[in-house]
Amino acid sequence: MALDPHIIARWQASELLLLGGSAGSFKHIYNAVRTFPANLNKTVLIVIHRKKNFFSEIEKLFAANSRMLLREVSDKDAINRNTIYIAPPNYHTLIESKSSFGLDVSEAVWYSKPSIDVSFECAAEVFKSKCTAVLFSGANQDGARGLLSLKDSGSLTIAQDPTEAEMPEMPQSAIDLNAAEYILTTNDILELFKT
Amino acid sequence: MHAPTEINIHQITELIALVKKLYGFDFNNYSKASLRRRIMRVMQLKKLSVYDLKHQLVNYPEFFQTFLEEITVNVTEMFRDPSFYQALNNQVIPYLSSYQHSKIWCAGCSSGEEAYSLAILLNEAGLRKKSFIYGTDINTIVLNEARKGIYSLRKIKSYAENYQMAGLNGSIIDHFTVLYDAATIHNELKQNTLFSVHNLVSDSVFNEFQLICCRNVFIYFENALQERVLELFYNSLAPLGFLCLGTKETIRSEAFRKRFKVINQKENIYQKIGS
Numbered sequence A: 001m002a003l004d005p006h007i008i009a010r011w012q013a014s015e016l017l018l019l020g021g022s023a024g025s026f027k028h029i030y031n032a033v034r035t036f037p038a039n040l041n042k043t044v045l046i047v048i049h050r051k052k053n054f055f056s057e058i059e060k061l062f063a064a065n066s067r068m069l070l071r072e073v074s075d076k077d078a079i080n081r082n083t084i085y086i087a088p089p090n091y092h093t094l095i096e097s098k099s100s101f102g103l104d105v106s107e108a109v110w111y112s113k114p115s116i117d118v119s120f121e122c123a124a125e126v127f128k129s130k131c132t133a134v135l136f137s138g139a140n141q142d143g144a145r146g147l148l149s150l151k152d153s154g155s156l157t158i159a160q161d162p163t164e165a166e167m168p169e170m171p172q173s174a175i176d177l178n179a180a181e182y183i184l185t186t187n188d189i190l191e192l193f194k195t
Numbered sequence B: 001m002h003a004p005t006e007i008n009i010h011q012i013t014e015l016i017a018l019v020k021k022l023y024g025f026d027f028n029n030y031s032k033a034s035l036r037r038r039i040m041r042v043m044q045l046k047k048l049s050v051y052d053l054k055h056q057l058v059n060y061p062e063f064f065q066t067f068l069e070e071i072t073v074n075v076t077e078m079f080r081d082p083s084f085y086q087a088l089n090n091q092v093i094p095y096l097s098s099y100q101h102s103k104i105w106c107a108g109c110s111s112g113e114e115a116y117s118l119a120i121l122l123n124e125a126g127l128r129k130k131s132f133i134y135g136t137d138i139n140t141i142v143l144n145e146a147r148k149g150i151y152s153l154r155k156i157k158s159y160a161e162n163y164q165m166a167g168l169n170g171s172i173i174d175h176f177t178v179l180y181d182a183a184t185i186h187n188e189l190k191q192n193t194l195f196s197v198h199n200l201v202s203d204s205v206f207n208e209f210q211l212i213c214c215r216n217v218f219i220y221f222e223n224a225l226q227e228r229v230l231e232l233f234y235n236s237l238a239p240l241g242f243l244c245l246g247t248k249e250t251i252r253s254e255a256f257r258k259r260f261k262v263i264n265q266k267e268n269i270y271q272k273i274g275s
Helices: A005-013 A026-035 A058-064 A116-127 A144-152 A169-176 A186-194 B009-023 B032-046 B050-059 B061-071 B082-091 B113-124 B140-148 B153-165 B187-191 B223-236 B254-259
Strands: A016-021 A043-048 A069-072 A083-086 A092-097 A100-104 A131-135 A156-160 A182-184 B102-107 B131-137 B150-152 B176-179 B182-185 B193-197 B209-214 B237-245 B260-264 B269-272
Touching: A005 A156, A005 A186, A016 A026, A016 A116, A016 A144, A026 A043, A026 A058, A026 A186, A043 A116, A058 A069, A058 A083, A092 A116, A092 B032, A100 B032, A116 A131, A116 A144, A116 B032, A131 A144, A131 A169, A144 A156, A144 A169, A156 A169, A156 A186, A182 A186, B009 B032, B009 B050, B009 B061, B032 B050, B032 B061, B050 B061, B061 B140, B082 B113, B082 B153, B082 B260, B082 B269, B102 B113, B113 B131, B113 B187, B113 B193, B131 B140, B140 B193, B150 B153, B153 B182, B187 B193, B209 B223, B223 B237, B223 B254, B254 B260
Parallel strands: A016 A043, A016 A131, A043 A083, A069 A083, A131 A156, A156 A182, B102 B131, B102 B209, B131 B193, B209 B237
Antiparallel strands: A092 A100, B150 B182, B176 B182, B237 B269, B260 B269
């Protein structure tokens, strides 16, 4: 399927790419990370649900296979272009301004910390229409409301096609809320990132 | 999202000014993204519009404590970040054992979990009798919880994993007396603790400490306030005293980086050097 020129234009105009997912999303996000060129000219923020106290090798694996700089978010880190940021476990990742992240240890949302809703809602507040956000496979409803905030602020919102998601509940919840402007297969999502 | 529970940055600024004028609490240099989320949370919980919220604050002083409790984040755990406690045990506790007596400040202690984690650590190291822990917070409601030292059994169970991962002997429950569905921290662990009100934004040095723990508090402060509080901590530390910040918090200011030695980069443990 050829991508609609409208979606390509929206993707190209965005400054911040948000990737959210939970169970079953890891390999898709990993594939996306491997796809990005060093000069993507956007900031990427990845929010994946992770078990607390579970020392994950995600950063190492992603960094070893990414052409962009990659780091886990620390408090008040600068938001730079051509950098991939990963939300740390046990904290919500907030966006203070277009140039700075913040962290928060408040209540879990949908039993999740980091919460995709929290980061997406902050991104909508600060970056308005300048985001592209993708919600991948997952077994709960986190991310759907955040995706709706982004859509309402004029950003490009995409849900992974639930029929190909290992855990369809997360993208399906977004679709049910009418938060996803486009429902795409992972192949199409990767194609879009290459344009 | 319901329209009445939205609040914009302009309204937040007004609300901060109102709270400062009425109650003397200054939230100006707090991080706005989290403050906005907290205020919206209060509005949702209490079903208040911005107008209602201001009305409550102006007319009902008792509402202010509730407001304060809700907008400050009181989510805490015992032995949060077990690797931090392991580092503390290996790199700081041996140092404290060389002192006749050591004073510890747990700043932003919320309901006391962190202060009691330190108490258990000191107890296990045989230092309980020669150390004293001051827990402080701006919120009187959570301080009362801390003084009681009673936690639900459900919470204690969730702390048990942290305890094991911190490499401590025995089980967390050894330090509690269980009654029905709650557990009370042992009295001897409470004896060497004191919980009191202290506002990092407006209050000054109140003692000299060998160790200050202030974890996951700086994330709520903007950079300028972080620096002011660092100055307060620096002045509250004995020479070669230790400062522990949260795992994702760092000393960014060049000036302060020169005044502290990094003891553990990953766990953000620093030691006071210089004058």
